[in-house]
Amino acid sequence: xxxxxxxxxxxxxxxxxxxxxxxxxxxxxxxxxxxxxxxxxxxxxxxxxxxxxxxxxxxxxxxxxxxxxxxxxxxxxxxxxxxxxxxxxxxxxxxxxxxxxxxxxxxxxxxxxxxxxxxxxxxxxxxxxxxxxxxxxxxxxxxxxxxxxxxxxxxxxxxxxxxxxxxxxx
Amino acid sequence: xxxxxxxxxxxxxxxxxxxxxxxxxxxxxxxxxxxxxxxxxxxxxxxxxxxxxxxxxxxxxxxxxxxxxxxxxxxxxxxxxxxxxxxxxxxxxxxxxxxxxxxxxxxxxxxxxxxxxxxxxxxxxxxxxxxxxxxxxxxxxxxxxxxxxxxxxxxxxxxxxxxxxxxxxxxxxxxxxxxxxxxxxxxxxxxxxxxxxxxxxxxxxxxxxxxxxxxxxxxxxxxxxxxxxxxxxxxxxxxxxxxxxxxxxxxxxxxxxxxxxxxxxxxxxxxxxxxx
Numbered sequence: 305x306x307x308x309x310x311x312x313x314x315x316x317x318x319x320x321x322x323x324x325x326x327x328x329x330x331x332x333x334x335x336x337x338x339x340x341x342x343x344x345x346x347x348x349x350x351x352x353x354x355x356x357x358x359x360x361x362x363x364x365x366x367x368x369x370x371x372x373x374x375x376x377x378x379x380x381x382x383x384x385x386x387x388x389x390x391x392x393x394x395x396x397x398x399x400x401x402x403x404x405x406x407x408x409x410x411x412x413x414x415x416x417x418x419x420x421x422x423x424x425x426x427x428x429x430x431x432x433x434x435x436x437x438x439x440x441x442x443x444x445x446x447x448x449x450x451x452x453x454x455x456x457x458x459x460x461x462x463x464x465x466x467x468x469x470x471x472x473x474x
Numbered sequence: 475x476x477x478x479x480x481x482x483x484x485x486x487x488x489x490x491x492x493x494x495x496x497x498x499x500x501x502x503x504x505x506x507x508x509x510x511x512x513x514x515x516x517x518x519x520x521x522x523x524x525x526x527x528x529x530x531x532x533x534x535x536x537x538x539x540x541x542x543x544x545x546x547x548x549x550x551x552x553x554x555x556x557x558x559x560x561x562x563x564x565x566x567x568x569x570x571x572x573x574x575x576x577x578x579x580x581x582x583x584x585x586x587x588x589x590x591x592x593x594x595x596x597x598x599x600x601x602x603x604x605x606x607x608x609x610x611x612x613x614x615x616x617x618x619x620x621x622x623x624x625x626x627x628x629x630x631x632x633x634x635x636x637x638x639x640x641x642x643x644x645x646x647x648x649x650x651x652x653x654x655x656x657x658x659x660x661x662x663x664x665x666x667x668x669x670x671x672x673x674x675x676x677x678x679x680x681x682x683x684x685x686x687x688x689x690x691x692x693x694x695x696x697x698x699x700x701x702x703x704x705x706x707x708x709x710x711x712x713x714x715x716x717x718x719x720x721x722x723x724x725x726x727x728x729x730x731x732x733x734x735x736x737x738x739x740x741x742x743x744x745x746x747x748x749x750x
Binding site: 362 | 491497505521588599661664
């Protein structure tokens with residue numbers, strides 16, 4: 305338990321630095337910066353929904369907000385993604401109850417994992433850009449940005465998943 | 475009562491979620507309004523310090539560009555000095571009482587340590603704060619033109635509301651005539667900003683230079699902004715006017731913050747007038 309907590313703290317700090325040093329400065333095609341830090345939501349052990357996970361996700365988003373002067377945009381989006389994580393997994397798997405004890409993304413089929421990641425990433429990014437532009441007449445811009453940035457983020461998350469699994473296997 | 479407690483306990487995760495989400499939305503709304511001071515900003519001790527460290531590494535890459543910019547500015551200033559000499563020799567007969575001439579603007583040198591330009595509300599973090607006399611609502615420029623207005627201030631750092639921010643409104647005018655308007659940004663392209671409220675009589679051409687208007691206490695008159703890129707007239711009104719910025723907002727290095735010594739006086743006077 306203690307080691308797990310330490311691990312989570314390490315990943316938290318690491319993701320914040322990765323995001324603000326590298327991923328906030330990529331500017332692919334001029335304006336696409338992936339929100340790679342939300343890989344935290346997939347990394348955090350899938351347990352019965354607990355308040356700690358919500359709080360940590362909120363704090364992660366807020367830390368990113370502090371660095372990018374964006375109010376509470378990332379905090380709101382990350383918190384929502386964290387809150388709906390289990391319902392989304394349940395509905396993708398088509399199960400009413402999950403066996404939390406031995407649940408792992410690595411045991412799932414690839415297409416199911418991809419679907420969970422895609423849904424949560426899209427929702428997160430839509431909230432981020434929606435709150436950023438805050439106006440309905442920018443809906444086209446919001447959707448374009450959500451779509452392009454999501455693709456970038458999903459690819460990065462998948463790469464990190466593959467790297468992480470390989471390390472464990474060897 | 476017991477039912478209420480059991481209800482709260484049953485739904486405690488939803489309540490935690492709701493509470494935190496409300497806090498996040500509150501910060502967001504606060505961030506969107508220009509006048510309220512913000513809590514979540516990158517001018518504080520920790521974020522400012524980290525950005526400064528990162529920037530210390532990046533600095534070396536841009537030394538050459540920065541040197542070229544400084545050399546260009548030196549040439550420009552030297553030319554300006556020579557011009558001054560000519561007018562001086564003409565006016566030498568008049569005695570100037572230096573006690574009566576007072577400095578209106580004071581420039582504080584500073585460095586950009588974090589720069590944003592690809593979102594709709596862009597902020598720049600600079601490495602001077604209260605310790606160098608920076609307060610909020612001061613203009614920020616470099617040798618090429620305007621950059622923004624200071625907003626949140628900490629002891630050693632400050633955030634700047636970039637011209638690339640949908641909340642930003644700056645008084646500007648045409649160089650060739652005295653028609654005024656305001657500068658704003660539609661969040662589409664970081665090299666192009668918009669000129670609003672310009673009367674159609676101004677009769678602009680593509681390529682006309684736009685400068686700051688000097689009607690506020692933030693920017694002195696005549697700071698370069700950009701050139702007119704394109705425009706469209708509908709019903710005898712400008713539908714839109716796009717301006718190409720002189721500054722490359724994606725590559726900012728050293729900047730100058732403008733302190734206006736007369737600002738307090740002007741503000742006091744204006745308040746008095748509105749109160750009467």
